[in-house]
Amino acid sequence: MKMKIDNIKKRILPLLSVLFFLSAMYSCDDNFMDKQPLDVISEEDVWNDINLSETFINQIYASMRTGIDYSPRLNIISDEAYGRGRDYVHLINRGELTPSNNTGCDYWEHYYDIITACNIFLEKAKGNEALAGDKLNRMIGEIKFFRGYCYFRLTAFYGGVPLITKTFSLNDDYLLARNNYEECINFAIAELDEAASLLPLSYTGDDLGRVTKGAALAIKARALLYAASPLNNTNNDKSKWQKASDAAKAVIDLNLYSLYPDYKQLFLEPFNEEIIWCRPFNNEVKVERQIELWYYPNGSGGYGQIFPIQNVVDAYETLNGKLPADDPAYDPQNPYVNRDPRFYASILYDGAPWQDREIETFLPGGKDSNEGNEGWNATYSGYYPRKFIDESIIKPTSTNVGSTDWIFCRYGEILLNYAEAQFYLGNEDMAREYLNMVRSRPSVQMPPVTESGEELEKRIQNERRVELFFEEHRFFDVRRWKIAMVTENEDAVKVEIIKDLATGKKTYTYKPFEARAFFEQHYLIPIPQSEIDKNSKLEQNPGY
Numbered sequence: 001m002k003m004k005i006d007n008i009k010k011r012i013l014p015l016l017s018v019l020f021f022l023s024a025m026y027s028c029d030d031n032f033m034d035k036q037p038l039d040v041i042s043e044e045d046v047w048n049d050i051n052l053s054e055t056f057i058n059q060i061y062a063s064m065r066t067g068i069d070y071s072p073r074l075n076i077i078s079d080e081a082y083g084r085g086r087d088y089v090h091l092i093n094r095g096e097l098t099p100s101n102n103t104g105c106d107y108w109e110h111y112y113d114i115i116t117a118c119n120i121f122l123e124k125a126k127g128n129e130a131l132a133g134d135k136l137n138r139m140i141g142e143i144k145f146f147r148g149y150c151y152f153r154l155t156a157f158y159g160g161v162p163l164i165t166k167t168f169s170l171n172d173d174y175l176l177a178r179n180n181y182e183e184c185i186n187f188a189i190a191e192l193d194e195a196a197s198l199l200p201l202s203y204t205g206d207d208l209g210r211v212t213k214g215a216a217l218a219i220k221a222r223a224l225l226y227a228a229s230p231l232n233n234t235n236n237d238k239s240k241w242q243k244a245s246d247a248a249k250a251v252i253d254l255n256l257y258s259l260y261p262d263y264k265q266l267f268l269e270p271f272n273e274e275i276i277w278c279r280p281f282n283n284e285v286k287v288e289r290q291i292e293l294w295y296y297p298n299g300s301g302g303y304g305q306i307f308p309i310q311n312v313v314d315a316y317e318t319l320n321g322k323l324p325a326d327d328p329a330y331d332p333q334n335p336y337v338n339r340d341p342r343f344y345a346s347i348l349y350d351g352a353p354w355q356d357r358e359i360e361t362f363l364p365g366g367k368d369s370n371e372g373n374e375g376w377n378a379t380y381s382g383y384y385p386r387k388f389i390d391e392s393i394i395k396p397t398s399t400n401v402g403s404t405d406w407i408f409c410r411y412g413e414i415l416l417n418y419a420e421a422q423f424y425l426g427n428e429d430m431a432r433e434y435l436n437m438v439r440s441r442p443s444v445q446m447p448p449v450t451e452s453g454e455e456l457e458k459r460i461q462n463e464r465r466v467e468l469f470f471e472e473h474r475f476f477d478v479r480r481w482k483i484a485m486v487t488e489n490e491d492a493v494k495v496e497i498i499k500d501l502a503t504g505k506k507t508y509t510y511k512p513f514e515a516r517a518f519f520e521q522h523y524l525i526p527i528p529q530s531e532i533d534k535n536s537k538l539e540q541n542p543g544y
Contacts, residue, residue: 048130050139053121057142060117061209064146065110066279066406067472068291068388074475076306077105079487081470082381082514083306093492095517099529099544107157108528111150112164118147119167141198145211145219148191152223155184156476159524159541163187177537185227192220201256208271208280214254215277218409221247225417228424229480231523238425245421248414251276257411261442264345267388270405276414279406283399291404292396297348297359297384298377299367301395307379308347308470310493310510315465316343321447323462333508335495341444346469348384350497350506355391359384362497362506380513382495387470412438412467420460428452435460438467479523488518519543 046052067073076083077092089104091097097105121143125131131139154161161184162176179187196216203210224247226232228240251257260266260274270280281288296302314324319338324330329338336349348354350361360366361382370378390402415434423431432449439446449459464477478484491512498507521543532538 047124047128050131050133050135053125053131054135054139056117056121057139060114060143060146061279063114064279065107066289066408067470068289068404068406073306074105074472075470078475078478079309079311079490079492079516080474081306081308081312081385082492084304084380090514093488093514093516095519095522097522097526099526099532099540102526102528105157105525106528107153108531111154114150115147115164116167118143118150119165123167137198138200141195141216142211144191145195145199145216148188148195148216149219151184151191152188152219152226155181155188156226157525158527160184162538175535175537178539181227181232185223185232188223189220192216192223196220201254209278211277214251214256215409217247217251217254218276218414221251221414221417222409225421226476226480228421230482231480236424241421241424245418245425248418248421251411251414252418257414259412259415259438259441263342263441263443264386266410267407268390268402268404274411275405275407276409276411278408281403281405283401283403287399287401289404289406290396290398290401292389292393292401293398295385295389296393296396297354297361297368297379298374299360299372300355301373301397302377302384304368304377304379304384306385307381308383308385309381310383310495311490312465312469313343313347313349313383313495315462316340317446317462317466319446321449332510333506335508340446340466342466342469344386345443346385346387348386350382350495352386355394361495362499364499364501366497366499380494381492382497385470407471412441413471413473416460416464416467420464423456423460428456431456431460435463438463482523484518484523485520488516488522491515 041052046056067075073081073083075081076086076089083089086104088101091101092104122140125136125140151161151163160178160180163179163184164176168174193216195211196213199211199213199216201213203212221244224240224244228237228244230236233240257276258273260269260272266272266274271278283289292302294303294305296304298304313335317323317340318327318330319340320327320329322330324332324335331337336343336351344352348359350359350366352359357367359368360372361368361379363369363371365371367373368378368384369375372378388404390404393400393402415438419431419434419438422428422434436448438444439448449456449463451459461477461481461483465474468474478487492514493510494513496509496511498509499505500507521541524541526541526544527538532540
């Protein structure tokens, strides 16, 4: 499914790559051409022309980290997946994370770089007569959104961080102490509220992919859910759960979004009705992501760099609506029959139908095993990811790849956010209703959840694990729920499949292959030591 879309709706152009675009924009303006060469953009030009100022915002869009960037990826430092090589990641899984070796989970510089860009824009736009009107209001809404989002993400990783809302001059004091968590999250919420008041409900044409009112409200709902969770709400203040519930309901009540019928196609169909905020790509203009090359099995020319582990496979229920461990009908020697349809849409397993063949991770001789073609690229766990990949791509290369968008936020998450908040408010009927909405997607149709109390809580948590698999929620969920001391201390498990070549019978054995360790201090990640060294007022997180 290669989509030939050649405008900004598939790639929001970065500032430094739009010279051709800008020269075309001004090609009929003789006065502009008399003033300066077309291949030069000065700072004065940018802040005295609203279209050039917009390209500054476009660069923020383009630079925003997604969950399918090459590295680091949160799914391989959670109980979802394993990544070949990358010792800087494995040391995190082994419980060896320190402020000095945190390259596998360091987002400090990334989000502060974007915050700095936002501060620059707001200062340059304020009182600038060249920038005015409805378009400027929308642009300020975008900037407020990004600044709020970045501070929310920083608090999710680090807890309280320094709130920096202006640019620095040479005479300013750069040494800033950390604000506390409440101050940071309140600031992020205020920014998102202001963004929501300035942003439109939707876009068309070249502006598809820009953040909307719905996106601001959706990220606000997620931020308030995190703030209400046990990690950040130690006294279980019900008013925080009420705020999280109200924020999720505000998105629902927009009546703009709905569940896309086909779970697998949801991640491949651009700008469908479930997507609230996504990062468009167009690799036909410039290759920015190579997910087919990274994810495909080695038997189809892929690198198999990241692969799901048995731990998450065991979270997919049988069609009876039970976890495999709880279902007497489940046969571990015939493990892939009658499973939640989302399993088949998300994970490639031995025997899975794939292009013009079946996946073969069995030994001896399986095409996708370490005895297949380029066996060094084979999975260690017995599985490959299927979610997000464009299966029409044959033999991927660095340029022969799809253009699947990265979805930052979608309606399915909002329904689960609302269900969770309602549960903790004591409204179990409402929690089950919204949980079952997600389970009743036409392509899923899993049995309704009927449990209550602690069992309902477990079902809500597992539903997020399955529905939001590989979407960078699990890393945060197990921490905010304060269950990571259990989930992240479980060894990563693989399936070993031996095929009797005479009879064709396969034997399945489940074995740990990576010991993992998680300690109390790991609920927050450490501030990079390089930042501590630069700022004597910056206090490190406890335990590091």
